[in-house]
Amino acid sequence: MMKFARLAKFTAAASIAALALTGCGGNGNAADANGDVTLRFSWWGSESRSAATQKIIDAFEAKNPGIKIQGEYGDWGGYWDKLATQVASNDAPDIIQMDDKYLREYADRGALLDLSDIDVSKFDEAAITNGTTEDGVVGITTGINAMAMMANPTLFKEAGVELPDDKTWTWDDYSDISAKITKNTKVFGATGPNEPAGFQFWLRQDGKSLTTAEGTLGFEPADAVSYFEMLKGLMEAEAIPSASGIAEDQSPGPDRSLTGTNGAAMGMWWTNQLTALSGASGEDLVPLRMPGRSGEAGGSQTFFKSSMFMSATKGTKHPEEVKKFIDFMVNSEEAGLLNLADRGLPSNLDVRKAVVAALDGADARSAEFMADIEDEIAAAEPVPPRGFSGLQDILYRYGLEVFFGRLSTEDAAQKMYEEMKIEIS
Incomplete structure (x- = not known):
């Protein structure tokens, strides 16, 4: 068991390291005969997250008829090995749901797109800092959790x-x-x-x-x-x-x-x-x-933690369309009301206010808990090293x-x- 775990981990690490040899190229997506752009978006999560994410994709596509989003999702266990292999083989998704444990793994090897021009003016400063490295803002925090x-x-x-x-x-x-x-x-x-x-x-x-x-x-x-x-x-x-x-x-x-x-x-x-x-x-x-x-x-x-990030592959052929989708995901009240608290309480404070007002059931209990512990929150954990x-x-x-x-x-x-x-x- 331990031998295979070490082998899987070595394979994933080697795949990420291979980025230096691949040049972080794009995934080959191009506009189709109708001029539409197709973006691949990968995420991990439960069935309820996948269902909500598909609704967000549908809402985005309705507002942006020239852009199609192709979803790729799975459970946490195999997500990171698959992503490492995709990136190393020059077949990375355009948009990546990212975790703080892995942010520097990819950012420090030049695999992530700088998202500094996405509007984060409504975010807490900590939510911005958590996704920032020397290469810029490489992860946009979707929300906070505990x-x-x-x-x-x-x-x-x-x-x-x-x-x-x-x-x-x-x-x-x-x-x-x-x-x-x-x-x-x-x-x-x-x-x-x-x-x-x-x-x-x-x-x-x-x-x-x-x-x-x-x-x-x-x-x-x-x-x-x-x-x-x-x-x-x-x-x-x-x-x-x-x-x-x-x-x-x-x-x-x-x-x-x-x-x-x-x-x-x-x-x-x-x-x-x-x-x-x-x-x-x-x-x-x-x-x-x-x-x-x-x-x-x-x-x-x-302590409060960034629940996850929206990141993008540096070699995507459609950086502007990628940023448009990420902006919709984190700054749109419509997306927020579909996500609710599944990706954390929204980083955008205006969206968070709308979402909290709409919560019920388990989501409401989660938001109430977060509000209840707010005065007790101690210093956040340092940004994880590579x-x-x-x-x-x-x-x-x-x-x-x-x-x-x-x-x-x-x-x-x-x-x-x-x-x-x-x-x-």
Whole structure:
């Protein structure tokens, strides 16, 4: 398993590196006999996101009859390997839904188009900065979100357990509650961690960070030891699944996850995923603050994050049409009302106001949660350095080494630290 994971990762990295040899050429799209331009747009996400995105495409095409958008989408697991291969083989989509973990991977190799002339005058400054590198604005933030512990009230009730006071609850409280739910029901109290956010919260609560603004690691092996020991304790208490169960739940999207299929009462997810999770589970899931270490209000050290970006291939043959679509996606109230909160609460503040007023159900709960935690928001994580995308895989891999009992927490932490240093150097 580990061998194939390393091979897949090597293949993806090699594909991205091959950009230097391909010259970042375009994807070959050209105007057809009628003069229409066809743009390829790739994204990952749930079925609900795909349905909403198609409606946005239809609305854009109705307003721009000379431009056609060809959608390409899939789940998170295979998205990045496919994209790396497409870019390296000179067959990249014109428009790319981008994640912050990968932004510098592509930007620093000259693969992304400068989008500086797209109007972001209605954005928060942080939303602009998050997509900016030395090459310009290479990612337009679609919206903001936050990590939350999504709780299933029905499963809590079946277990005879009250929802916690999430303003002050601790990791010990989280462990006790999860273990009790597992004991009293046929489901797990919680899922495994969502990395790298789980480790980021653990570090933030000790005044540290996964990576620094200078592009180095912001923690020591001892910090990883304590984190692994906490997770191992959760597994031993049966608060979370066994090692094999955790491994199986690391790749599915919201629709097929333990959270989305009611196999666990709690799970770590970004707020923009609440609608997909609630729809899949058939339950009104409730977002909770992450557990803290101090037991004091604000102890979770919650932060806002760019949910994702709209980026473009530098070699696209139709840069102006690409920018027109991205502008429609992020600045159009019509697109915002179709997206709602699925790609985060809109970055455009005017669009956000219209969207929040129109929300109901899970989207409304997500927006209310974001408003509720706004006064508690701590400093954002530094912009991820190149190589950051590999840290997720490394964290998951060494976590499983601990869960399966193949490495001690000390050995796993030291090996992980050394490998992470190499990954971002």
